[in-house]
Amino acid sequence: MTLLEAIDSYIAWKRTLGQRFESGAHRLHSFARFVGQEADCNAVCVEQVRDFLAGSGPLTPTRSHRYSTLAGFFNYAVGRGLAQVSPLPTDEPKPPPYAPAYIYSSDELRRLFDAIESTRKRARQLEAHTLRAVLLTLYGAGLRLGEALRLTRADVDLPRTVLTIHDSKFHKTRFVPLGAALARHLAAYDSSRQRDRVPATAESAFFTNRDGTPLNMRVVQGAFEAVRKAAGVRRTDGAQRQPCLHDMRHYLVYGFMSGCCWKSLQVAAEP
Numbered sequence: 001m002t003l004l005e006a007i008d009s010y011i012a013w014k015r016t017l018g019q020r021f022e023s024g025a026h027r028l029h030s031f032a033r034f035v036g037q038e039a040d041c042n043a044v045c046v047e048q049v050r051d052f053l054a055g056s057g058p059l060t061p062t063r064s065h066r067y068s069t070l071a072g073f074f075n076y077a078v079g080r081g082l083a084q085v086s087p088l089p090t091d092e093p094k095p096p097p098y099a100p101a102y103i104y105s106s107d108e109l110r111r112l113f114d115a116i117e118s119t120r121k122r123a124r125q126l127e128a129h130t131l132r133a134v135l136l137t138l139y140g141a142g143l144r145l146g147e148a149l150r151l152t153r154a155d156v157d158l159p160r161t162v163l164t165i166h167d168s169k170f171h172k173t174r175f176v177p178l179g180a181a182l183a184r185h186l187a188a189y190d191s192s193r194q195r196d197r198v199p200a201t202a203e204s205a206f207f208t209n210r211d212g213t214p215l216n217m218r219v220v221q222g223a224f225e226a227v228r229k230a231a232g233v234r235r236t237d238g239a240q241r242q243p244c245l246h247d248m249r250h251y252l253v254y255g256f257m258s259g260c261c262w263k264s265l266q267v268a269a270e271p
Contacts, residue, residue, distance in 0.1 A: 003044060004029075004037040006082045010073050027069045042083045049087050060240065064095035099239035101250040104139075111231035119226045125209035131223055133189040134207055134215070139248035140182035149215050154202035158187050221245055 001009075007028045014021040034052045035044055049070060053063055067088070074086040104112070113132060120128035137148050147165050155164040161178040178186070194200060198212035205214040224245050228234070233243055 001041050001082050002037065003035060003039045003041045004032045006041040006077055007032050007073065009082075010076045013076065023065075024069045024072070027066055028073055031066075031070065041077055044083070044087045046087045046089050050089050053089075053092070061095050061098065067092055099235070099237075099241045102235060102243040102247040103250060104233070104243065104247070108231070108233045109139075112227055112233060115227045115230040119230050120223065123210075123223075125211065125213070126215060126219055126223055127210055129189060129192060130207055130209070130215070131220070131227070133186060134220060135224070135245075135248060136182055136185055137207075138245060140179060141176050142249045143176065144249060145217060145220065145245050149205070149207060149217060149220070151206040152202065153190075153200065153204050153206050156186065156190070156206050158183060158190065 011021060011025045011028065014024065031052055035048050053066055053070075071086070071088055074083060074088060077083040078086055113135070116132050116135075117128045120126065120131060134145075134148055137143055138145065141163060143163075143165065150166065151163065155166065157164070158178075161180070161183045163176040163178065165174050165176055167173070190206070193208065196210075196212075198204070198208050204212075207215050209215060221244075228243060235242055
């Protein structure tokens with residue numbers, strides 16, 4: 001069996017177990033392209049795996065993610081007779097220490113939201129008010145980016161101030177209450193989209209581009225990176241990973257502990 005066929009078989013098996021396995025599938029397909037998709041699964045050698053793991057940059061957590069993904073695949077391949085032995089190297093270096101979630105200060109939040117308008121002046125699709133609404137939802141409701149981008153109009157119940165999150169982690173559904181400041185901002189955003197005559201069916205995406213199409217995750221991440229740099233928000237603790245979108249949801253936990261979350265949300269939501 002070719003390496004690509006074995007990988008596709010493994011991915012299908014993982015998904016029968018109820019896992020989306022999207023990142024793992026991407027890593028394995030990258031490995032197949034690196035080695036050669038038509039290569040025999042049993043012919044993969046340690047040197048090929050080591051070269052794939054090494055990449056071209058410094059040691060990062062990405063390498064350990066690649067290693068664990070390949071370990072799962074080759075355990076599957078050996079167990080089903082697709083490979084005689086696992087070609088994973090046994091002298092893999094330890095991954096660098098994991099950087100904890102970055103907690104934005106109230107001043108950093110203000111600077112981030114102040115920088116949105118200037119960084120989106122020439123935006124063709126992802127407009128400033130849409131990016132602002134997404135960021136407010138991430139840290140005001142504690143959502144993951146994918147969860148926010150998958151919200152439909154039916155999922156956003158503004159009269160009852162609650163969001164319905166479908167297909168969350170482990171394929172579960174949950175309800176998320178909205179604070180008053182966030183609910184008001186989302187209602188204003190919704191009204192602006194209706195004036196722009198974007199699709200307004202129950203199944204339509206709540207957060208959309210200028211032309212009404214759903215937002216792309218990578219575009220949103222790139223837009224936030226531009227905002228972060230313009231606002232001068234960066235880590236000073238020596239960690240390689242800079243503050244990111246996913247850190248926004250951790251602010252909600254910090255806010256409840258410190259009592260400043262909703263106050264900061266109200267300040268950040270001001271135009």
